[in-house]
Amino acid sequence: MQxxxxxxxxxxxxxxxxxxxxxxxxxxxxxxxxxxxxxGLSRYAKQAWKRMVPILLDMGVLxxxxxxxxSLTATR
Numbered sequence: 001m002q003x004x005x006x007x008x009x010x011x012x013x014x015x016x017x018x019x020x021x022x023x024x025x026x027x028x029x030x031x032x033x034x035x036x037x038x039x040g041l042s043r044y045a046k047q048a049w050k051r052m053v054p055i056l057l058d059m060g061v062l063x064x065x066x067x068x069x070x071s072l073t074a075t076r
Contacts, residue, residue, distance in 0.1 A: 009027050023040040030065035031064050033063065034057060034059070035065075035066055041074060042075065045071070049071070049074045052073070056070075
């Protein structure tokens with residue numbers, strides 16, 4: 001695909017839809033909620049997971065699609 005990358009609909013909504021074009025409704029919308037904790041995490045990674053998940057849920061940014069990113073962050 002050539003040209004500029006499309007701006008996500010959520011960003012357009014936050015900006016007030018400056019182009020006044022119809023917003024897309026075909027973007028994937030993962031379920032908001034706590035992803036299941038992977039079974040192979042170390043004790044320290046589990047502690048980090050349990051600290052981070054409530055914070056991210058309160059912010060409203062955690063979805064089930066974040067399981068890989070969250071587990072990698074917890075292990076670092």
